[in-house]
Amino acid sequence: MATPQFASFYPDFYIERLWDRCIKCKRCIKECTYEAHIWEAKKKTLLEDHVKCVGCHRCEAFCPTKAIIIKRHPAQFREHALWTPWFIKNIYKQADQGGVLLTSTGCMLPFKNYFDHLVLDACQVTNPPIDPLREPMELRTYIGSKPEALEIEEVDGRFRLKKKLPPLIKLEVPIMFAGMSYGAISLHVHQGLAKAARDLGTLYNTGEGGLHASLYEYGANTVVQCASGRFGLHVDYLKAGVAIEIKIGQGAKPGIGGHLPGEKVTEEISKTRMIPVGSDALSPAPHHDIYSIEDLRGLIFALKEATEYQKLVFVKISAVHNVAAIASGVVRAGADAVVIDGLKGGTGAAPTMFRDYIGIPIELAISAVDKRLRAEGIRHRTSIIASGGIRCSADVVKAIALGADAVSIGTAALIAVGCTMCQRCYTGKCPWGIATNNPELLKRLPPEVAYEKIYNLVKGWAHEIKEMLGAMGINSIESLKGNRDKLRAVGLTKEEMEILEVKHAGE
Amino acid sequence: MWNLTTLGREVSGCGISGIIHRKGEPISGQMIIKSICCQYERGNGLGAGFAAYGIYPDFKDYYALHVMAQSKEALEKVEDFLQRRTFLTFQEPIPTRKVKTIHNPPLFKRYFVKPRVEGEESCGLFAEEEQMVQIVMEINEKIEGAYVISSGKNMGAFKGVGFPDEIAEFFRVDEYRAYIWTAHNRFPTNTPGWWGGAHPFTLLDWSIVHNGEISSYGTNRRYLELFGYKCTLLTDTEVVAYALDLLIRKLGLPLELACKAMAPPFWMEIDEMEEEERELYSALRILYGGAVLNGPFAILFAYNGGLVGLNDRVKLRPLVAASKGDLYFMGSEEAAIRSICPDPERVWAPKAGEPVIIEMEEGAIPNQKSYLKVRPKEVREDALRIRSIPLSLFTS
Numbered sequence: 008m009a010t011p012q013f014a015s016f017y018p019d020f021y022i023e024r025l026w027d028r029c030i031k032c033k034r035c036i037k038e039c040t041y042e043a044h045i046w047e048a049k050k051k052t053l054l055e056d057h058v059k060c061v062g063c064h065r066c067e068a069f070c071p072t073k074a075i076i077i078k079r080h081p082a083q084f085r086e087h088a089l090w091t092p093w094f095i096k097n098i099y100k101q102a103d104q105g106g107v108l109l110t111s112t113g114c115m116l117p118f119k120n121y122f123d124h125l126v127l128d129a130c131q132v133t134n135p136p137i138d139p140l141r142e143p144m145e146l147r148t149y150i151g152s153k154p155e156a157l158e159i160e161e162v163d164g165r166f167r168l169k170k171k172l173p174p175l176i177k178l179e180v181p182i183m184f185a186g187m188s189y190g191a192i193s194l195h196v197h198q199g200l201a202k203a204a205r206d207l208g209t210l211y212n213t214g215e216g217g218l219h220a221s222l223y224e225y226g227a228n229t230v231v232q233c234a235s236g237r238f239g240l241h242v243d244y245l246k247a248g249v250a251i252e253i254k255i256g257q258g259a260k261p262g263i264g265g266h267l268p269g270e271k272v273t274e275e276i277s278k279t280r281m282i283p284v285g286s287d288a289l290s291p292a293p294h295h296d297i298y299s300i301e302d303l304r305g306l307i308f309a310l311k312e313a314t315e316y317q318k319l320v321f322v323k324i325s326a327v328h329n330v331a332a333i334a335s336g337v338v339r340a341g342a343d344a345v346v347i348d349g350l351k352g353g354t355g356a357a358p359t360m361f362r363d364y365i366g367i368p369i370e371l372a373i374s375a376v377d378k379r380l381r382a383e384g385i386r387h388r389t390s391i392i393a394s395g396g397i398r399c400s401a402d403v404v405k406a407i408a409l410g411a412d413a414v415s416i417g418t419a420a421l422i423a424v425g426c427t428m429c430q431r432c433y434t435g436k437c438p439w440g441i442a443t444n445n446p447e448l449l450k451r452l453p454p455e456v457a458y459e460k461i462y463n464l465v466k467g468w469a470h471e472i473k474e475m476l477g478a479m480g481i482n483s484i485e486s487l488k489g490n491r492d493k494l495r496a497v498g499l500t501k502e503e504m505e506i507l508e509v510k511h512a513g514e
Numbered sequence: 515m516w517n518l519t520t521l522g523r524e525v526s527g528c529g530i531s532g533i534i535h536r537k538g539e540p541i542s543g544q545m546i547i548k549s550i551c552c553q554y555e556r557g558n559g560l561g562a563g564f565a566a567y568g569i570y571p572d573f574k575d576y577y578a579l580h581v582m583a584q585s586k587e588a589l590e591k592v593e594d595f596l597q598r599r600t601f602l603t604f605q606e607p608i609p610t611r612k613v614k615t616i617h618n619p620p621l622f623k624r625y626f627v628k629p630r631v632e633g634e635e636s637c638g639l640f641a642e643e644e645q646m647v648q649i650v651m652e653i654n655e656k657i658e659g660a661y662v663i664s665s666g667k668n669m670g671a672f673k674g675v676g677f678p679d680e681i682a683e684f685f686r687v688d689e690y691r692a693y694i695w696t697a698h699n700r701f702p703t704n705t706p707g708w709w710g711g712a713h714p715f716t717l718l719d720w721s722i723v724h725n726g727e728i729s730s731y732g733t734n735r736r737y738l739e740l741f742g743y744k745c746t747l748l749t750d751t752e753v754v755a756y757a758l759d760l761l762i763r764k765l766g767l768p769l770e771l772a773c774k775a776m777a778p779p780f781w782m783e784i785d786e787m788e789e790e791e792r793e794l795y796s797a798l799r800i801l802y803g804g805a806v807l808n809g810p811f812a813i814l815f816a817y818n819g820g821l822v823g824l825n826d827r828v829k830l831r832p833l834v835a836a837s838k839g840d841l842y843f844m845g846s847e848e849a850a851i852r853s854i855c856p857d858p859e860r861v862w863a864p865k866a867g868e869p870v871i872i873e874m875e876e877g878a879i880p881n882q883k884s885y886l887k888v889r890p891k892e893v894r895e896d897a898l899r900i901r902s903i904p905l906s907l908f909t910s
Contacts, residue, residue: 485803
């Protein structure tokens with residue numbers, strides 16, 4: 008007798024077919040990459056394998072007669088507050104297969120989301136709100152390390168700079184795209200992100216998968232990543248963008264490296280990553296040339312030397328308990344910007360335990376880092392870029408008021424191109440053509456569509472940010488940076504408010 | 515009962531007025547009183563004040579500390595502190611009159627001092643002023659119930675809770691003669707009557723009167739704290755004073771550029787500039803973004819040698835300037851100017867973000883300062899350590 012596979016007994020989702028609508032066109036079979044829809048040739052009818060359904064809603068969206076509804080499976084275990092279906096099913100999975108639980112996206116646990124406990128201010132009477140449709144409203148932000156004071160001279164009665172500023176990166180909108188590798192996401196999404204970044208005047212980030220040949224033309228809007236696997240890393244790559252990001256950690260999986268399964272390593276990816284087709288791309292947990300802060304300094308300046316001090320070097324760390332001290336060390340080691348990725352930051356593949364339980368929320372991390380850098384008198388010399396769970400423009404405003412210079416979005420950009428958060432990116436079968444490089448699936452999301460959606464999203468957010476700034480009576484984003492006066496807490500403890508440096512609503 | 519402390523940050527609307535004589539001839543206090551009282555409706559009786567320059571010619575080389583205190587004990591603590599930290603040459607109560615609407619006012623006393631500068635090499639003006647700033651900050655922060663309301667040479671501030679005519683009467687402002695005057699009539703909206711919150715706000719010989727609300731207060735405060743300023747008075751105007759001190763006195767920016775750092779041109783204007791100018795203005799905004807004063811304001815600030823008017827960059831509060839001969843006037847309303855100068859030669863409304871800078875003729879007054887030129891900046895060594903770039907193969 009074969010060993011029973013307990014996990015297969017209890018599906019998560021239920022595919023409901025409305026037979027009065029279904030015309031048996033088999034479109035659902037074509038759309039579903041998980042083979043949850045089956046054609047029963049003998050009976051000439053459609054069947055469902057509910058266990059295989061991941062809840063991506065692709066079939067539902069594309070059914071021409073709207074005959075499909077994807078629901079939570081109605082079958083229930085007996086109630087138990089501790090042993091919820093989530094834990095029961097995870098144990099079945101591991102008992103069946105003996106492996107590590109894998110998942111995707113960011114932390115899904117309902118930890119307190121601090122953004123949702125912060126409200127914003129607006130002007131009434133004593134100062135006028137500003138209308139961004141009638142008055143200029145500025146979102147331009149410069150990223151990089153800055154000297155403390157300008158050197159100015161007077162020549163023929165005119166003032167001018169005696170010494171030019173070091174290279175800095177101009178962002179027309181304080182929203183960048185987070186590092187997502189070619190491999191984890193499709194080439195088309197990369198192309199869309201790159202073009203959107205160019206047209207929006209911001210930056211996208213290659214992630215650690217190298218830079219596809221077709222994307223070199225977007226160099227002025229590119230951050231190239233240097234992660235522990237060093238995939239696709241060569242001097243032309245380093246020089247291709249405007250900044251190099253040393254990825255030490257990722258919010259979704261602090262303390263471990265990445266894993267791109269061999270199945271996802273196609274011909275194109277193998278060329279870009281400089282690894283053989285079909286081989287697993289495993290990046291180690293540490294950078295094996297960085298075992299200490301002085302080693303990080305070594306790498307920062309090795310990269311600066313290699314790029315003749317023309318490129319900025321960012322260092323990305325995940326928000327962990329001691330993030331403030333680490334960020335301070337990173338800045339002192341010579342990084343031009345410190346990128347902090349919080350607990351809620353996403354991923355294409357991570358062990359579930361890491362995704363859900365390791366790291367701290369980004370809101371607390373931003374405030375702690377900002378406070379630490381201020382206490383050390385170096386906050387104005389560097390930039391803080393925050394990511395991990397930014398869902399809307401108000402989150403962006405709050406992150407900046409807590410002390411970030413700019414934010415990065417990853418998950419939000421993917422949702423913009425159709426992601427339904429089914430959390431199965433690691434399978435490489437993304438039916439929406441986002442987290443896959445299967446040549447057939449790729450076609451489902453053309454680069455132009457990806458571009459348009461991403462561009463629209465950020466344009467909409469930028470407009471909303473302008474409206475919120477105007478309501479607060481300020482007409483330039485630099486006056487929001489670290490401005491805790493614009494925030495009030497609702498339902499936070501004294502300790503939380505101390506860390507966030509905000510007052511409670513009503514105070 | 516009057517208060518020396520406040521619960522929260524001040525928000526207020528106001529009227530302002532200022533006069534300067536470019537040759538340094540003294541102007542009677544009656545003139546500024548008339549001008550500010552013309553703008554009576556711009557206040558609500560909860561604060562008024564005056565700053566006067568050139569009023570202590572006998573002690574012109576000493577820092578005149580105007581101290582406001584809650585009690586004799588607080589004053590004694592101040593005096594103890596001054597004994598330790600300064601050379602005190604003269605002290606006296608600030609002369610006042612009884613005003614029937616002002617009940618139970620604080621005690622006011624003035625001290626003429628020079629700081630005891632520690633160390634051998636630090637004997638220049640900068641070190642001396644730095645020491646004075648420290649002394650003022652320490653008194654304000656550490657001695658409960660005592661505030662230094664002005665601390666410059668040959669100048670002083672007179673301020674309190676009341677309408678401007680009442681405060682003028684109380685401090686006998688009409689008896690002083692000064693070559694620069696500024697005045698303020700206050701309309702606070704949230705914290706009634708606290709004497710320290712009245713304007714002008716001062717630091718060394720900077721004095722500021724301000725109509726507006728600084729919406730960027732939180733950002734400005736954090737930026738200024740990086741440089742050791744402590745915002746204890748919880749007023750918007752305090753950050754304006756410190757920002758000026760930082761940009762002009764410490765970082766050596768010429769006055770015009772300091773004003774541009776605080777009320778910068780829009781990026782779309784900067785983008786249209788010629789390359790050299792564009793680089794300069796971009797750099798100003800990039801480096802000194804924390805000093806940008808955002809929100810509606812019109813301010814007048816004065817120092818030993820000049821009077822400056824500045825509006826926010828979209829001009830959300832009124833400011834008018836006028837001149838007649840060597841006299842220059844600025845005020846919230848043209849009427850305030852015409853009430854004391856019915857026939858000005860020129861009257862104009864300064865554009866948004868365009869500073870009006872009136873400096874006195876060279877040599878007009880003792881200890882004269884001029885901030886029109888670039889000056890050397892103070893270097894903070896500790897903060898520079900973060901970017902000591904190693905020898906490069908590529909840069910020479």
